[in-house]
Amino acid sequence: MDQEQLRYSVAFIVILLMAWMIGFGVMLRLRGVETAAIAEGRGNVRQRLLIAGAAILDMYLVLRAPFSYLDQLVLARSAPQPLLSLFILVLGGLIILISQSGMGHSWRVGVPDKKNHVDELVVTGMHRISRNPVYLGIMIFLIGAMTAAPGPFTLFAVFISYIGLTMIISQEERYLEERFGDQYRDYKNRVRRWI
Template sequence: MKIPLEEHLPYRLLALVVLVFFYIIYLLKMWAQKRQGICTQQIDRQKEPSIHRVEICMSIATVGIIPAQLLSIAFGWSYLPDSARFTGFCLGMLGDLIFLISVLCMRNSWRAGIPDKDRTELVTTGIYRFSRNPAFLGFDLQYLGVLLMFGNGLTAGFTVFAAVMLHLQILQEERYLTETFGTPYLEYRKQVFRYLGRR
């Protein structure tokens, strides 16, 4: 008798591995920067209203998706076949890896949100040679991976909401980087795609 793939691969555990690994990276990076006197969290800083609104909505989306993912995992809400679920695990782990590499390459210039007063460096080396926004790409792949593992209306809705808000945040950051770094950033934009690839 053939044993279903579900019994070989404990998808709830694998999905939790994707989430735990991702948020450990995020929290450890914030902790390491805090020990150096760097305020990573820039979202609640005073800014022009349009930037502030996007950042608040992005925060709601990226925090709100966590309980949606955890509820889906806890109750096993999945309407996708095992092949999609295994692909989701691989995609989620790829997102984690890309996120890890991006925060390591960004070093002390990494911030959550647009810096209010901090002066950071323009990072164009490492993984940033192939993506202008690898951390956001990592977020998106992690979200999509968990969605494929536990595909239902709740995770789908939050995944779309989070992806849209992250994209709007990228557009805000592009304006900020253009104003802050000028020609070097514009030249970088000509060479490297927003999410993945080079010209």
């Protein structure tokens, strides 16, 4: 696989993943689930910034396929192992998709406030392995992006995402402990935060 094929493959994977995530959110909204908890209050500024950063990274990963000169602008080098990069991206994407769909009606973008409660604590499926499998999938996906377009931009994306997701996880843990009490504390004692 050459670098051009890799760029187009990565763009295709990103487009599919974004289409799934948007479609899943729309499907839940049509079923009456208010998924956009990120729009509630001022407490979700970190989450909004992280989503904006993800949108910029996603645009880069898609647009670098037809506009390869973007790699020069962000000082990205050629991928040393294109097939490994694709494997990591696909693995991260699959973890995201399986985890998100396993959350069903409990999935939200952002930490809900009191009027948008999550009704059920999800402890099955991928959540038996990780308390945050969607975020784990995102981090694996980002590592795949970094190996597909190695450079300071993608390295920075991995670093900032880890810090941002860790802060969001802390917010979610406080919410879930308040919402589900001992049930969440028991779950937290059984299953690790990442893996």
